[in-house]
Amino acid sequence: MTEHPDDLLPFLARRRDALAFDLAYRAPFASWQHELRSAWQASLPFGDAPLVMEAKEQSVSGSLEFRCYRFRYATGDAGEAALLLPRGASEPLPAVVLLHDHGGSFDAGWRKMIADGVAPAAFYEGRHLGNGLAEAGYAVLCIDALGWGSRFYGGYERQQAVAYHALQLGWSLAGIVAVDDLQSIAWLSQQPEIDAGRIAVMGFSFGGARAWQAAALCQKVKAAVSLSWIGCRKDMLSHANPLLRGHSANYFLHPAMALRADYPDLAGLAADRPLFIRAGDQDRHMPRETVERAIAQLSTIAGDAGGRLDAAIFAGAHHCPRSVQDEAFAFLARYL
Template sequence: MKKNVITLLATACVTCFTSTAFSAASGPEYQTQAFDSPDRTFPLFYEQLKERMPFALAWNDDIKNPKQWRKRGLEKARDVIFPYQDNTPFMPMVIDEIDRGDYIAQKIVFNISAESRVMALKLIPKGRGPFPAALFLHDHGSKFDIGKEKFVETWNNDARLASSQDWAQRYFSGRYPGDELAKRGYVVLSIDALGWGDRSVEGFKTDSQQALASNLFNLGSSFAGIIALEDARAAQFLAHQPEVDRKRVAAVGFSMGAFRAWQVTALSDDITAGVVDCWMGTMKGLMVPGNNQLKGQSAFSMLHPTISKYLDYPDIAALSAPKPMLVFAGGQDTLFPIDSVETAFNKMHSVWDANQADDKLTTKIWPNKGHTFTEDMQEEAFDWLDSQFVR
């Protein structure tokens, strides 16, 4: 009897090793490598893992009640994305101020969280308010010496001014988009994300992010979660400024800042419109070899653990509906494959359409543009924003 049991076990083991996954006819009976090259840390079985991403709360055309879908999705998104809640008093203080003709530029300090008191750049139009407002959310760019200064021209700091001027020439047609919107009569607030500008340190570089992200995971939080929470806090701070019309507060972002813009437009009740340039696609569509989403480092600023169990990127952005939103993409932007962008745009339009608000969503692919926010793109975006905020 004992001999028969041993025989059965041996037969079972042979069957196990000659299964579909590892058959003797197709090669070794075990996995001999996990990656296709030493510089790739994407596992060979990534396609199978992608198929396991359920997006259980994702929008689909069978959903009959978009308001109910939004309520459920927002509850889950806020729970997954925000590491904690924070209601710390802002206690703002102006520490410097200059006159720029049509508007006043201030350096203002406030409590963005219980742990961090930060300095931001604030622009206030002259005249009688309340004014529309815009929260400017900077890009990543692997450039950490400046953050808020990428969008708003700084002063009394020659090194940062020179650095930001180079950045403006590279991506913004030599302009500061925040100052351009202030000239149109908007209150502007530009902040540093954790790791940029005043919240960075000399020598902080691309590799530093992975250690920062790991430490935040160990502390029960995440790099992306801290950024998301602080963006929502900054939105609340801006919306409650005495010069601001709370019904007209936009989030404006480029690249990583665009990710932050559609995210905070969805998650914050204080943001009433979003301007998003050069960051939209589906998760699966961006998970292709060579994409930045797969390289660690910069990706950690935008990766929320477990979110794919529930919602895709366009689903989260669509939680904004029926708020007005404009989304630009560059046809030559190698970071965002066009098929992924178009799939995301189509889903977003279906959600706004279900809310009888498709006229509030504008999406556009600029055929000859790369990863940029040039003067013509800025002017079209700001004209659109003016049209949404007209009284």
């Protein structure tokens, strides 16, 4: 009998099963957070360099003001970013950095999240989350991640080549995406319309991983909403999981951290602040059992850190139903 080609070879499966993370969570929280975060930050390219805003277009639609920017990141790559603001605000606004999904489509990045007539809200039951958040009173920033929209570089056909180019040069796709997100948060915190003490991150799927990642790496983030991307590495290194699919695996792989901390440990760096986690019980990417194990680890960390963990599993597959969106909006209203 021939094994499925995506299964791990036996010797790799044995190594997976023997994984022991030297920077897995241990109390006290503060010293562990500093050690793990410092190690992770040290592995990223250009961690402290600012981005440059090169251009801006502005328009008004109803109760919202829309701005489209061109950001140049410290790596030298550039792409579009969209900022949506409630019109007429007299005081600095709370803000949400909204991180778009993967979705298997690359023609749109921020346009998946902010309605402009181009991309449907395919995973969100017709609601563009950016518009919903802005109408609720938040400033909303969404950038095109490397590979999407204005930063498209060939889709599935070229993702692996670009990923391996980056690895050969000491970087990773995951690291580049993380730094771009962090630079965007830093830029947003400096804008006069924004209350820098009230910035949250939010995302679904790929965006969900980016959300807890940004909160883990940046204390400027005061609350995080992560939807449909949490689990434990050992469980997820199995047949048909995205971590074994070359077209997307590299967006979740930080090579320097692979043997040092599990995903819930990395997410747990944000557990000293309000953290909202949801995943579907029929999600083929994140099986219920691994989500439950990850939530249990996050609960332990949040308990020691004095954080506010709101974690649950909903009935459904890999999508973002309105009921979960509404819970997330209520969470942000409570803590932001």
